[in-house]
Amino acid sequence: MTLLRMDHVGVIVSDLDEALAFFAALGFKIGGRMTLGDERVDRIVGLNGVRNTMAMIETPDGHSRLEVIQFLSPAVREGDAGAPANTLGLRHLCFAVDSLEDTLARLDAELVGEIVDYGGSFKLCYLRGPDGIIVELAEKLS
Numbered sequence: 001m002t003l004l005r006m007d008h009v010g011v012i013v014s015d016l017d018e019a020l021a022f023f024a025a026l027g028f029k030i031g032g033r034m035t036l037g038d039e040r041v042d043r044i045v046g047l048n049g050v051r052n053t054m055a056m057i058e059t060p061d062g063h064s065r066l067e068v069i070q071f072l073s074p075a076v077r078e079g080d081a082g083a084p085a086n087t088l089g090l091r092h093l094c095f096a097v098d099s100l101e102d103t104l105a106r107l108d109a110e111l112v113g114e115i116v117d118y119g120g121s122f123k124l125c126y127l128r129g130p131d132g133i134i135v136e137l138a139e140k141l142s
Helices: 016-026 039-045 100-106
Strands: 009-012 029-036 051-058 065-073 092-097 116-118 122-128 134-140
Touching: 016 029, 016 051, 016 065, 016 100, 092 100, 100 122, 100 134
Parallel strands: 009 065, 092 134
Antiparallel strands: 029 051, 051 065, 116 122, 122 134
């Protein structure tokens, strides 16, 4: 048996509309929404009484997808929205962009650090998206 591909990454948010607006401004294609919740979902995620609303979103090239999920029940478990980049676990999502400054101008987001020219090959920055999700933007130079 061989791994075929990475299908998607799940991102849990407190406000689906806000998160989808952020990712749309970033350039994602927003798919349809659906509300899920039954014993099959409970069994998959290991929780009881699950009900959530989600949307599958896709990068413009169609190669990467995020499943953006807002749990309606059970109540979400609070995380640390200000956790630094060296916190254990999934810490950031990186997206290639054609213009870092133009992309930042479209987003209502706070930089984590600075915009850095990384050896003349990339311009990089970290920013905080919805619920403190760290998003890295990478613009290839020359």
